[in-house]
Amino acid sequence: MGISPSEDDATSSPEEAVVLVQGLNVFAEKVYCYLKVSAKNFYVVRSKLENKEKFDLREYGEVIAAGQGDPSEEVREEMAAQYNMLPFEKKTEESAKFRVEDVDSPY
DSSP, X not given: OOOOOOTTOOSSOTTEEEEEEEEXXXXXXXXXXXXXXXHHHHHHHHHHHHTTOXXXXXXXXXXXXXXXXXXXXXHHHHHHHHXXXXXXXXXXXXXXXXXXXXXXXXX
8 A cells, every 4th residue: 555645635745644553651551643654754663663663753753643542433533534544554463562662752
């Protein structure tokens, strides 16, 4: 799947998309972050998550929304309606896991 906006998407350019990143914070609480990334940074972020590298999400994109737990259905619908959403495809269950303490983030 390439990064390109839907026909009615005026908030993202063809070179960027929004991805949902989920994990655990330092208190082992589930957290989420919607991150607007360029095509180049999408692959960098995906690689860093798969390799469990420490990094700051904000260095690779703009945080659109973030919170504890799972995003509500309302937040999911709003993100899907406003942005070109691009899912991270999980290669394996183990490679999809990460902890927010491995990612420099205030969330």
